Amino acid sequence: MVDFKFADIGEGIHEGVILKWLFDVGDKVEEGDTIVVIETDKVNAEIPAPESGVLKKKGAEVGETIHVGETLAVIDDGSEETKTESPGEGKREADETTDDEDKETESKKDEKKNDDDEGASVVGAIESSDEVMEASNEHEEDDEESEKAERVLATPAARKMAKDQGVDIRALSGSGASGRIMKADIQKAAEGGGETGGKTAAAQTYGMPKLREENTRREKISKLRKTVVEAMNRSNTLIPATTVMDEFDVTELVRFRKDAKATAEAKDIKLTYLPLIIKAVIQTLKDYPVFNASFDHENEEIVYKDYYNIGIAVDTEKGLIVPNIKNADQQSIFDLAEAIQTLADNARNGKTKIDDLRDTTFSITNYGAFGSKLGTPVINHPEVAILGAGAITKKPVVINDEIVIRDMFPVSLTIDHRIIDGGDAGRFMVRLKERLSNPIALLLS
Numbered sequence: 001m002v003d004f005k006f007a008d009i010g011e012g013i014h015e016g017v018i019l020k021w022l023f024d025v026g027d028k029v030e031e032g033d034t035i036v037v038i039e040t041d042k043v044n045a046e047i048p049a050p051e052s053g054v055l056k057k058k059g060a061e062v063g064e065t066i067h068v069g070e071t072l073a074v075i076d077d078g079s080e081e082t083k084t085e086s087p088g089e090g091k092r093e094a095d096e097t098t099d100d101e102d103k104e105t106e107s108k109k110d111e112k113k114n115d116d117d118e119g120a121s122v123v124g125a126i127e128s129s130d131e132v133m134e135a136s137n138e139h140e141e142d143d144e145e146s147e148k149a150e151r152v153l154a155t156p157a158a159r160k161m162a163k164d165q166g167v168d169i170r171a172l173s174g175s176g177a178s179g180r181i182m183k184a185d186i187q188k189a190a191e192g193g194g195e196t197g198g199k200t201a202a203a204q205t206y207g208m209p210k211l212r213e214e215n216t217r218r219e220k221i222s223k224l225r226k227t228v229v230e231a232m233n234r235s236n237t238l239i240p241a242t243t244v245m246d247e248f249d250v251t252e253l254v255r256f257r258k259d260a261k262a263t264a265e266a267k268d269i270k271l272t273y274l275p276l277i278i279k280a281v282i283q284t285l286k287d288y289p290v291f292n293a294s295f296d297h298e299n300e301e302i303v304y305k306d307y308y309n310i311g312i313a314v315d316t317e318k319g320l321i322v323p324n325i326k327n328a329d330q331q332s333i334f335d336l337a338e339a340i341q342t343l344a345d346n347a348r349n350g351k352t353k354i355d356d357l358r359d360t361t362f363s364i365t366n367y368g369a370f371g372s373k374l375g376t377p378v379i380n381h382p383e384v385a386i387l388g389a390g391a392i393t394k395k396p397v398v399i400n401d402e403i404v405i406r407d408m409f410p411v412s413l414t415i416d417h418r419i420i421d422g423g424d425a426g427r428f429m430v431r432l433k434e435r436l437s438n439p440i441a442l443l444l445s
Contacts, residue, residue, distance in 0.1 A: 281387060
């Protein structure tokens, strides 16, 4: 018998709503068959069966919410032993405990129902275990502080969430059994309702001011908007960012696109400026690899990446989403144009796959599509830079002491100032300008 859990599928997704069951109780399912579609705040996730067998129970019905760690389905695989499994691939984790947790045996069942205990945050096939593992130290401090950290009771998912949100787990009082810290405690702290967490200095000092309630309307934010809030808070909390701005003369690029549009239309491809910009960006990333990296602050290491997954910010009715083009450096301009259209259509139709959001190395946001010129884009953590593309417009400029009309392209580059200096950003922009001013060179990559 397989107790199939809804696992942590990544990208900050902690819950979902059952959108569609593809099998009914009593149906025979094969390993790998999609048995249910779950709507999350970012994607609709198709969940495959981990084993072949008969579907004996559904953990939630259509329209109901299911949280990470809760039973999604029970499948009779013909074995007598009950196994706990989670979708995906990953490593085995056990709850971090201390000696006095042996007294919690009876309370753990109720606790698991409400939070991500024993394997709830695991991505991968696991079997339930009573193994006691040593508590991890999130901070390298003196012996007294380390000992205090080891005594903290918390689920693995809560520890990970605290680390991601910058919450000091040692300063919290847990709401779980024996004072165990739960995800809800971390969330409360991060939102400013706990003893510590993700509050800015201003918020800690002043809090939320009292508002006049007359002629006002309150509206709960959507799941996607909540995810955007968390991502923006995380980025601005962790990254000391600065933005470099410039204006490129792209008159030749405009002519190049105009000439190429006929060929693109013959292939039923919509050729915008974005594929051309991506081509130029990738060539420049290869010249300056640190812009395609990420920063491991804890280990004080820069993680350089030899692949180029370019994220494209897409505006949808539900909010902003950033899918990425995998291995964009290996694609032609027309291939990139098709990939952009597919990702944008999927995002707006709610068909984005979780894999489309993973492993982005560098992002581009095109606010020029809405007529805007300049902005200060926010870095998509854990990336270290993001390019903002404004609207191309005709402007009078001075060339050789004469006023001429040229097509000008406003560009913004936000960088993580921990590992990228202003000089690096300036050189990146100069090289990018050279490439976009000479579009023929884009065809040679």
